[in-house]
Amino acid sequence: MRIGELAERAGTTTRALRYYESRGLLPARRAVNGYRTYDEDDLRLLQQIRTLRDFGFELEETRPFVDCLRAGHPAGDSCPASLDVYRRKLAELDALIGQLDAVRTQVGAQLARAELEAGAALPGGPEPRCELTHNGPTD
Amino acid sequence: MRIGELAERAGTTTRALRYYESRGLLPARRAVNGYRTYDEDDLRLLQQIRTLRDFGFELEETRPFVDCLRAGHPAGDSCPASLDVYRRKLAELDALIGQLDAVRTQVGAQLARAELEAGAALPGGPEPRCELTHNGPTD
DNA sequence: GTAGTCCTTGACGTCGGCGTCAAGGCAAGG
DNA sequence: CCTTGCCTTGACGCCGACGTCAAGGACTAC
Known part of the structure; x- marks a missing residue:
């Protein structure tokens, strides 16, 4: 063909x-x-x-x-070489998924905190203080 | 500065x-x-x-x-626009992580099966038959 | 004066996996 | 003969976030 x-x-x-x-x-x-x-x-x-x-x-x-x-x-x-690629890919995926999970957690926390502060700003109370945590690059 | x-x-x-x-x-x-x-x-x-x-x-x-x-x-x-970005990013992360988890599962299964077949090929028995499953692109 | 360090703009290179022309050859149907 | 549709090679475009190089100006120290 x-x-x-x-x-x-x-x-x-x-x-x-x-x-x-x-x-x-x-x-x-x-x-x-x-x-x-x-x-x-x-x-x-x-x-x-x-x-x-x-x-x-x-x-x-x-x-x-x-x-x-x-x-x-x-x-x-x-073939063994193919299995090696599978294994490397699995390790790669695990590492990547782990990083993404960590980022997801951080971003989720930031969103929750920011939404709280936005809501608290209207009723009129003084804003609570939270620190941003940050430990370097992800990708 | x-x-x-x-x-x-x-x-x-x-x-x-x-x-x-x-x-x-x-x-x-x-x-x-x-x-x-x-x-x-x-x-x-x-x-x-x-x-x-x-x-x-x-x-x-x-x-x-x-x-x-x-x-x-x-x-x-x-600001609301920033919160929107957070939310979109969370959705994006969830989708991506979900896809990667699925791929990880599939690759893990392929590796396990291939290792089994490789091991079974030496002792001398006839090889079991498994089908590859595949449902289209991931990224 | 001149060496060294900072700064400026401009422009091309990188990476992966193709997409998208452009110009032209080959085969078949009417 | 002409059109249509497939094929050929070659070459530039794309995306994002810069890296890297080139040529030259600005400022400081000696």
Whole structure:
């Protein structure tokens, strides 16, 4: 099949496929007229890439999975290098989620305090004093 | 004070300050020689910006807080517009954290399954079959 | 005078993953 | 022959928040 059909079947664009090829991730055979030619195996590789991308994996992180499939393994994650990527991603996710939870807590507290102060300013009492806490960058 | 000192006291760079000024967020007075001049109030505005940026707020999202301070309010979040930003940010954080949690769960399951299959492949039994589940993009 | 340190503006570079033209080739239908 | 629709390569655009470099002015110390 040609690039347009492959893109459509994988739910992506021809531009993305050419980009993957430029990165050496999904090379294509060529027909006599110069058109890129793909088969069902390429579709599987591409689906693996898309699935991981949809999970938030960077393109480079999908490479071990693609290499694994191309080496003849039944699944992209049948190889140790792929498992390593999974593990690193989990650690990354845990760290990120932890940071976001902390930020969420802080922002929630700020909102609650500010709403309180805004409400107290109307009835006429003197405002209570709270300190902003802050421990450096998050991202 | 001049730009270098302000940057250092706020823990940022002169480049960032010029950038904020170019965005109309932190305009500076000028000395006769053309140097930018700042006072303690500017430091407070800048600290407000940095605190929010460190929480992951976009620069534009800090504008209501800065405007609020500049309007004479005791805190950057003493104004309704700032509270709205807090609320939107909370919703954003909740959505993001929820997505990341879902991804974390999926990736964790994939890892567990792949590790199982890798382990089972050695002892010699036939491999169990599990399906990949996938429901579209995450970010 | 001159060395050193600060300041100025302007402009290009970074990062990832493509989107979006532009100019032209190839194949098929009418 | 002409149009239509797919394909090719090449190259610039985008987003956010600055980093980094270049060329030159201002001020201080010696």
